[in-house]
Amino acid sequence: MRIATWNVNSLKARLGRVEEWIGYARPDVLCLQETKLADEAFPGLAIEQLGYEWAHHGDGRWNGVAILSRVGLADVVTGFDDGRDDEAAETRAITANCGGVQVTSVYVPNGRSLDHEMYQWKLEWLDRLHAFVDRTTTPDGKAVVCGDFNIAPTDRDVYSPKSFVGSTHVSEPERKRLDALIEWGMVDAFREQYPDADRLYSWWDYRGGNFHKGLGMRIDLVLVTKALAGSVEFALMDRNARKGTAPSDHAPVFVDLAIA
């Protein structure tokens, strides 16, 4: 089972690129973030024509997450279903059962800056995600949480750790939230496949020609439960999808699981 994640930075602007990528990567499950669409504007026909069922949750301006699946799509949960009312938070997570695997597509808040209230909101959001995972599965269960975490797990995942000191994406509190998910029983599937490799990034700022200079960060992650970690046979960051005309600023990331 090939499970992919891609922050597309507007599905309306990126539909052609997404269709093209699905055409050759043929993921079984594709998690999207930053669709920037309302549910009624989701291009369902185009996706269905490619052989996928889909579930989307968005407010139309910012955020917006989706799950596309050609191995079944059931038990859809939007947001965290924890009784709290925060639309901006809810449009950043969606979960579905895809072929027996509980898949969650997440768009973790950016945080803006360490002294901004949005940073505190980011940390709270990560705590809610942790609670959701703990409530809905176990390390022995088949579950995947993938998406744009807006966190670089370690300094190895940042092109210039020095220049990011004091910034979001690398701060200790947010990394501790990610570590807590790992300690709970999730595995960073991509890093497991490339334990010693540097410069494997998934996002490059549009500005300054950063992509072509190799200046990026690895912030798009595929976390799988320990039960699934042994089934990971391959993982890839598709840099080609970051090239060419009108790319997203993120590359798609996928892992192949040796399960039925």
Place this chain on the structure above:
DNA sequence: ATGGTAGCGCTGCTA
């Protein structure tokens, strides 16, 4: 040099 690019949508916000 407090910049730069992209998307949304029409002004400035978000990333």
